[in-house]
Every structure is written in structure tokens, then in C-alpha cells.
Amino acid sequence: MHQAHRVLMVAFPNAQMLDITGPLDVFSVANGAALAEGLPAPYRVALAAPRAGLLMTSSGIAIAAGCSVYDAGLEADTLLLSGGPGARAVVRDGALVAALGALCARVGRVGSICTGAFALAATGALDGRRATTHWAHFDEFALAFPRVQIDRDALFVSDGKFHSSAGISAGIDYALALVEHDLGRRRALEVARELVVFLRRPGGQSQFSAQLAAEVGAHDPDRFGELTRWIGENLDRELSVDMLAGRLAMSPRNFARRFMAAMKVAPGRYMQLLRVDAARRMLTDGELPVARIAERCGFASAEAMRLAFQRHLNVAPVDFRARFQRAASGVG
Structure with a gap:
């Protein structure tokens, strides 16, 4: 029974x-x-x-x-x-x-x-x-x-x-x-x-997404709120400082200075952190190859994504996937 x-x-x-x-x-x-x-x-x-x-x-x-x-x-x-x-x-x-x-x-x-x-x-x-x-x-x-x-x-x-x-x-x-x-x-x-939730945010990951962490620590998160939301929805595009500055009708130098002052993080680093976050979710919530994930998240190549993961998480994407897929079976 x-x-x-x-x-x-x-x-x-x-x-x-x-x-x-x-x-x-x-x-x-x-x-x-x-x-x-x-x-x-x-x-x-x-x-x-x-x-x-x-x-x-x-x-x-x-x-x-x-x-x-x-x-x-x-x-x-x-x-x-x-x-x-x-x-x-x-x-x-x-x-x-x-x-x-x-x-x-x-x-x-x-x-x-x-x-x-x-x-x-x-x-x-x-x-x-x-x-x-x-x-x-x-x-x-x-x-x-x-x-x-x-x-x-x-x-x-x-x-x-x-x-x-x-x-x-x-x-x-x-x-x-x-x-x-x-x-x-x-x-x-x-x-x-x-x-209507993600299957799993692996337990060993940060309690905050990069976007939330940046906005919590920002001096003036509303200053670039519309732009940062747009960035998060368009990570697969080429997001240069020149292009982002153009969207706001600002010079690249003025945009970079004002973004740094408001968000307490440089625009290039901010975009890379968002791309790493997006890649983390894809690595743990699906089976897409690493190269395809890199493309969807806007990295220039799988190697560029690997270097970003090593820089920010101190682990390679393939090892990150293996670690957190194993983690799901370790909760019992």
C-alpha cells in the first residue's frame, strides 16, 4: 500500500x-x-x-x-x-x-x-x-x-x-x-x-541577481532604470557603450561617467554580470550546449563566456553546470 x-x-x-x-x-x-x-x-x-x-x-x-x-x-x-x-x-x-x-x-x-x-x-x-x-x-x-x-x-x-x-x-x-x-x-x-516559477535556482548561488544587487547598491537606480531593463531583455545584442549612449542621446564619455555615478558600477562590467547571470540560469534550467548559451547571452564566444565565469564565479561553465545539476540530487 x-x-x-x-x-x-x-x-x-x-x-x-x-x-x-x-x-x-x-x-x-x-x-x-x-x-x-x-x-x-x-x-x-x-x-x-x-x-x-x-x-x-x-x-x-x-x-x-x-x-x-x-x-x-x-x-x-x-x-x-x-x-x-x-x-x-x-x-x-x-x-x-x-x-x-x-x-x-x-x-x-x-x-x-x-x-x-x-x-x-x-x-x-x-x-x-x-x-x-x-x-x-x-x-x-x-x-x-x-x-x-x-x-x-x-x-x-x-x-x-x-x-x-x-x-x-x-x-x-x-x-x-x-x-x-x-x-x-x-x-x-x-x-x-x-x-509560474523557475524549476530551480541552485542552492549555492547568490541570493541576489546581478541586476538586483546593482540596483540595491546604486546611488540613483531610477536614473537608468528604463535602460537597464532594456539591457536585460536584449543581452543577445551587441551592447557597446557607444550604442547605449546613443539610445539616451548622450556622448559615450558622459554616459559612462553618469552611469558609474548612478549605479556604482561601470556599464561594461554591469552588462557582463547580467550576461553571467543569464548564462547561469540557462546552464541549470536546460540542456543547451555551452556555445549556444554563450550566443544567446551575448558573449562573443564560448571562450569569452568561460573567461567571464572564471573572473566572476571562479568556475568554468561546464563545471558550474555539473556542480548544480548534482546539487539538486543532494537535498535529500
């Missing part, structure tokens, strides 16, 4: 709602896809909290937890700890930390979503292990848990049976990686398509 994989999400008062519902919707859609093919649902999901009943989230909406983490008979195959302000407060509740630690000890796969890493680390389960959390709480986490090796540049991290993921959308990436591990790539693709 088929036994569904039991996924238990644990949430805490003042939880981030999407940390709960985002990953759980991934498993729900996987169930729906299986049922549509006449197959049994592969997952059975449940929500636990310190107390069974209504749980208030940080968005002001209450959700219902069906059980308590203090229930001695609580079992699961995968345990996920959600984030939010309440998860960070867990570290001050010794009884709750002890109950979570006991639960982690009897579950075969344990993961945290966003700042749920605080609750997981409080149990001591991450001591001596690698982990990540939301970028805004890196320093707070490192100070609270000096024995945990925090990875500040990852979407999700797997170390033994313990996993951790970054912000809200990274929790969805992590759940998709679990579906791919459990049910295969075809099913994960179906789920990603239904949710």
Missing part, C-alpha cells in the same frame, strides 16, 4: 505567512499533478505550532495549526521550520527549543525556511554545520550561533539531513528541489510550470 511522504511544517506566533504557504503549495501542486494521472498523492502535509489552533501571522491573518510541537507522538518524514519574527523569538523559550530538538532528532529530513534557521540553530542541530538564512539577519544569526558556519551567498544549503534556505522565494526553490529529489525532474517541472 502506498505511504504518502509526511511533511510537517512548524510555525510560530507572528510567522511570515508565505514561509508557510509557499513551500506547502509546492507539495500541494505535486499532489494535484499525481492525482490527475490517477496516482496516489505523494505527500501528506500538516501544520504544527506551539499550540494547536489559530496562529496569528505577521500579515495579520490567522491560520489553523492542527497539532502542537509538544505532542509526544508527532512524527514526520520531512520537518520544515518556517520563519518570521516569531521564529527568531524561539531562542528565548527553552521548553519550546527542547521540544523542537526532540522532534528534529526523530525526523529523517529537517529544513528551515528564511529565519526559521534561528529556531533550528537554537536546538544545536546546526552546530559545526553550514547553514543560511535571510540576508538581513546574517550578522544577528552569526552573533547568536557562532558554532554554525553561515553561508552568506546561498539560496539554500544542505549539510547532512539538515537544510536551510534564505528568504520567502528561496523556500519555494528549496521545496521544488525536494520534489525533484523525491519524485523526479519531470514532476518538479510540472509543479514549477503550474506555479
Whole structure:
């Protein structure tokens, strides 16, 4: 008889709602896809909290937890700890930390979503292990848990049976990686398509795209907002400084100076970072040959793309693809 994989999400008062519902919707859609093919649902999901009943989230909406983490008979195959302000407060509740630690000890796969890493680390389960959390709480986490090796540049991290993921959308990436591990790539693709998300942003990649990182660090991101959006949509074209300056009716020298002042990065470097980002996605989300990816991303040749990858990521494109295709199978 088929036994569904039991996924238990644990949430805490003042939880981030999407940390709960985002990953759980991934498993729900996987169930729906299986049922549509006449197959049994592969997952059975449940929500636990310190107390069974209504749980208030940080968005002001209450959700219902069906059980308590203090229930001695609580079992699961995968345990996920959600984030939010309440998860960070867990570290001050010794009884709750002890109950979570006991639960982690009897579950075969344990993961945290966003700042749920605080609750997981409080149990001591991450001591001596690698982990990540939301970028805004890196320093707070490192100070609270000096024995945990925090990875500040990852979407999700797997170390033994313990996993951790970054912000809200990274929790969805992590759940998709679990579906791919459990049910295969075809099913994960179906789920990603239904949710209109990428199949997988590999866990070891940066939490930010090059474009977002540049705009966050920019002095005046709106100054060239329309142009940078256009660049991102036209990477396969020859994007010289002269051509870009012409689009704005500026001299090349004035354009380069003003772009650098506004974006805190030279236009040539900015375009190369965007091309590397686009190539990373193609290398991990498909099977196109490296030379074809280089062409689509606007590199002069496959060799030019290799040099750019070595410069910015310290890895060759073929090795990058192999590493992150292997990473998907390592989440279990």
C-alpha cells in the first residue's frame, strides 16, 4: 500500500505567512499533478505550532495549526521550520527549543525556511554545520550561533539531513528541489510550470541577481532604470557603450561617467554580470550546449563566456553546470 511522504511544517506566533504557504503549495501542486494521472498523492502535509489552533501571522491573518510541537507522538518524514519574527523569538523559550530538538532528532529530513534557521540553530542541530538564512539577519544569526558556519551567498544549503534556505522565494526553490529529489525532474517541472516559477535556482548561488544587487547598491537606480531593463531583455545584442549612449542621446564619455555615478558600477562590467547571470540560469534550467548559451547571452564566444565565469564565479561553465545539476540530487 502506498505511504504518502509526511511533511510537517512548524510555525510560530507572528510567522511570515508565505514561509508557510509557499513551500506547502509546492507539495500541494505535486499532489494535484499525481492525482490527475490517477496516482496516489505523494505527500501528506500538516501544520504544527506551539499550540494547536489559530496562529496569528505577521500579515495579520490567522491560520489553523492542527497539532502542537509538544505532542509526544508527532512524527514526520520531512520537518520544515518556517520563519518570521516569531521564529527568531524561539531562542528565548527553552521548553519550546527542547521540544523542537526532540522532534528534529526523530525526523529523517529537517529544513528551515528564511529565519526559521534561528529556531533550528537554537536546538544545536546546526552546530559545526553550514547553514543560511535571510540576508538581513546574517550578522544577528552569526552573533547568536557562532558554532554554525553561515553561508552568506546561498539560496539554500544542505549539510547532512539538515537544510536551510534564505528568504520567502528561496523556500519555494528549496521545496521544488525536494520534489525533484523525491519524485523526479519531470514532476518538479510540472509543479514549477503550474506555479509560474523557475524549476530551480541552485542552492549555492547568490541570493541576489546581478541586476538586483546593482540596483540595491546604486546611488540613483531610477536614473537608468528604463535602460537597464532594456539591457536585460536584449543581452543577445551587441551592447557597446557607444550604442547605449546613443539610445539616451548622450556622448559615450558622459554616459559612462553618469552611469558609474548612478549605479556604482561601470556599464561594461554591469552588462557582463547580467550576461553571467543569464548564462547561469540557462546552464541549470536546460540542456543547451555551452556555445549556444554563450550566443544567446551575448558573449562573443564560448571562450569569452568561460573567461567571464572564471573572473566572476571562479568556475568554468561546464563545471558550474555539473556542480548544480548534482546539487539538486543532494537535498535529500
